[in-house]
Amino acid sequence: MNDSVHTVGLIGARGHTGVELIRLIAGHPHLDLAFVSSRELDGQRVADHVAEHAGALRYENLDAAAAAAKRVDAVILALPNGKAAAYVAAIDTLAPRTLIVDLSADHRFDDAWYYGLPELTRARYAGQRRISNPGCYATAMQLALAPLRDRLAGMPACFGVSGYSGAGTTPTDKNDPDTLRDNLIPYQLSGHMHEREVSRQLGRPVAFMPHVAAYFRGITLTAHLPLTAPIDDAAALAARYRDFYAGERLVRVLDAPPWVSRIAGRHHAEIGGFALGEGGRRAVLVATLDNLLKGAATQVLQNLNLALGWAELEGIPLRDEQRGT
Template structure:
């Protein structure tokens, strides 16, 4: 593995440093004991020090505007991994350039572009860690899809039909490009449903779990965090105690998944690196279960998970550099 920034430092490049997730990655990589941020690319931030773009960052590394060929060249010259933190539809050109140049760099793609590609490892460690240890191409899951899959997985074998997932995200999930979904004035005193059918995360959840799922996303006036209320039809009556035991057993060894009795609140998810599952309930007939899941869409829903995946791909402890 190529090393830069010192004999024990692993060089990592970041494409998309200007976005909300990019800023979280900068802070995580800057504090990581083994990774070294070798370059950061952003069209909007070109020529500026990262410290001026990412609050809390201290690095004086200047942001560059690097196209696919430029990134591929860096991947052939000492950068061990490249993180693509760009909108959907923009990753392919970078991946093609890296592979065309014969670069050995690990690629972690935070967009949806490779989540359905069998040649890429799907990076949800809690549900598929074994595939990530030697992975060179990792598709980072979506934020909603992360919470929904973790919320449904323990009960998957009990279901009689598709779970229904009601999701609400803070407006940072809509990115930095201006739209109705990230306009604080249009969101004021409001809850905005969108993509009422066919959302990419609906397909992703179903693909990851191997079952049909119905998902309806909404955006709210708060900046960060996701809450998911998941309603699941049960094939046979189940007690709430038995259902809670399933969740506790499934995640007993997972430091970033907390199972609790109380309904988790989205405001408590902001700034936290894990997922909280709670409010586990079964109706009076024992035939419908409901769970609530919260997480920070920019952290476990994106940047923290990318760091888990990169650690595993580099044969490092999975939670190295993840603040406790």
């Protein structure tokens, strides 16, 4: 039995996704968290902030060269958009075989990087050491649209609502509970990064309308898809999704519309609420996922496992998250 361990470094560990990654790595039998970098938490014990982590490891404030000099097996970049370049350049120079998984959007449009949405792209993985992790909304949209990609007659439209954890930890109106109370805030209703990301991956334009609500975590996305040919009924539409995601333990297909409150803290996505209009030529469905997990940290673990040679779901605590019926 292979009981080897790979070392992992995490850069940008203070954010909500960083915390989830520390928890997941702590529970992975073949990953060891070798360093965590955070300017704000420099010198503080990781265990004092993330109870699941045992040991004396402390946060460090590492610049690009110092992080690259750590020489670990894999580095996770959990930095804001536009901040990855210096770290990637330093690792390319000092330790080019180090695996990098980038959570930002900085490399999602770079063909030299593997785009890691495993349920849809694992067949494209060919040993690449540079992996771009998809965006949270982009993951939900692609899972919702992919089974009908070959039957789209026009531009799909996706109405999304996220919990305020998706707005990060830097204070803004979009993560202020007082501003969000009894409120729903729309933002960047055209040209959103995830709209462009999904349009690139799908190979055709997608319209996306994001909003943020007064709950902490989770995404609900309602997708409207015009079709080239009618589908007989909602049962046939649901069957298409069940066939497409057969065997995928992190995508669950339901009959009823999924609720965002039921996905919080879970590692899978749910798709359901199938409906048809205009004589079967317009499909409507709902997708939910936890933006911090399947939309970020869980998917990082899937990509790490794939690249490091472990079973794709190794270290992901599934509980009852099995394929729906």
